[in-house]
Amino acid sequence: MGSPRHLWTGEWRAESDQARDEGASAFDRTPPPRPADDAQAPPPPSGPPRRRAGLVVGLLVVALAIAAGAFAAGMLLDGGDGGGTDPLPAVSSRPIRPSAGQTRAGAIYAAASPAVVSVRTSTGQGTGFLIDDDGTIVSNQHVVGSSSHVVVKFGQDGVSIDGDVLGTDESTDLAVVSIEPDRIPRGVRPLRFADSRNVQVGDFAIAIGNPFGLDRTATEGIVSGLGRSISAPNGFQIDEVIQTDAPINPGNSGGPLLDSGGRVIGVNSQIVTGGLSQGNVGIGFAVPSNTAREIVPQLAQGRTIARPYLGVQTSPTAVTSSTGARVTRLYDGGPAARAGLRVDDVITAIDGRTVDTPEDVVEAVSRRQPGDEVEVEVERGGRERTITVELGTRPARMP
Known part of the structure; x- marks a missing residue:
């Protein structure tokens, strides 16, 4: 195992x-x-x-x-x-050509660094970067923490700007901060x-x-x-x-x-x-x-992001098995436990899609929404069975 x-x-x-x-x-x-x-x-x-x-x-x-x-x-x-x-659009990227006497890194730095900011809370500081002309700044959740307001600063000689934390997501370690558009220094281009x-x-x-x-x-x-x-x-x-x-x-x-x-x-x-x-x-x-x-x-938009949750911990099956993800733990009160899955069940398919590895379980569940029902095919004691599981909403923290 x-x-x-x-x-x-x-x-x-x-x-x-x-x-x-x-x-x-x-x-x-x-x-x-x-x-x-x-x-x-x-x-x-x-x-x-x-x-x-x-x-x-x-x-x-x-x-x-x-x-x-x-x-x-x-x-x-x-x-x-x-x-x-x-989602935000993705922009095609062409290499920046440095001018005479300039390195590639120097050219990129000159173009991008004005949009990079410091993000300061009452007890620490990290980094963020401007992504639009409306004053939207991206940073890490662990930088912002539980703060609702931060101080943003553009460049070494920039002034301190009050920023509002619009939202954070611990599951991706992302945070969004907003400043007034008229506080963006002239000439700064968003990344x-x-x-x-x-x-x-x-x-x-x-x-x-x-x-x-x-x-x-x-x-x-x-x-x-x-x-x-x-x-x-x-x-x-x-x-x-x-x-x-x-x-x-x-x-x-x-x-x-x-x-x-x-x-x-x-x-x-x-x-x-x-x-x-x-x-x-x-x-x-x-x-x-x-x-x-x-x-x-x-x-x-201030949304709380709801993610689907099966409530299992899995590992690869033994080398003698060709497919499947073995259930090594069921979280108390979780969707899988309520539906009747057991420890040592081998998940072989979800909604008809073959499960070869634990990663396949992650991918199959991630395509669904909380409240969706999924058909989980398991092998138990040498017999195949199908169990219907209603996905829950992922808890705020790992159980």
Whole structure:
């Protein structure tokens, strides 16, 4: 039997917690001391894009890009992102051509950095970026935390601007902040999202953010992995995450990961520390742009995103079995438990679609809505049976 699909350990620790503990000013130019992180194993090799095969299922510790705490990346029980609002458009991206004497990274930085902001709460600060002329700013949920108001600042010499938090989503670690349009500095052009399905391993990547309060710092690298899965602040799973070796450090969270055309391919969220260093060791993770394109419009409308929930934990079947996902845990009171699924049932199909792996369970459920009924085919004691399950609404936090 494979590794358990949920490996959450420890407490989720937001940037605001670290800033409070260290007593660091939001715009302190002196890097504060960093507590050590636990040593853990590296993630598995990258799987092909659009699959969840590259899941981080060891005792990999992924640190928030602005947190000192650590947690193990695990797998979502089930369910994907909610719908109901048109996603933001994806803009085709052409490489920015540097002018004479300018590097590629320098050209991208010059074009994109004016739209990158610091986002400050009463106890800490992170990064965000402007996405339209209406004053909409994207950041991380763990940067904003429970704040309803934040302070936004454009550039090193920018003035402090009051921002309202329109919505946050722990399941994707995304947040939307709004400022008055007339407070946007003249000449600042919003960043546009690329289609993250077109991203490939080896593509150029540049991260812009505010590590340790050093505003609009640029770091350069490549896309080093695709199809990763990481734990969200509420313990569920964020899928199709982009891995990069562009150095990301405390304070970068919420900032953009950009392609060679200066388009946003991801929202920087977490790093691996591995216990070998107090900072970045070359493995960072960004929430993919297509997830942001879907979720941000809903958060901007103040919507609470409802996601389908089956209420099972699964693992791959034994090597002697060719297909299926074995139920290793049923969550008390969950839809699957109420419908009669049992531990050690092997899920072989959902709504007629064959289940070969635990990832197939996630994908099948994510296509549905809370309240939908699904036909779950299971193998139990050598016999096949079909169980009808009415999907619930995913709880706010992992049970």
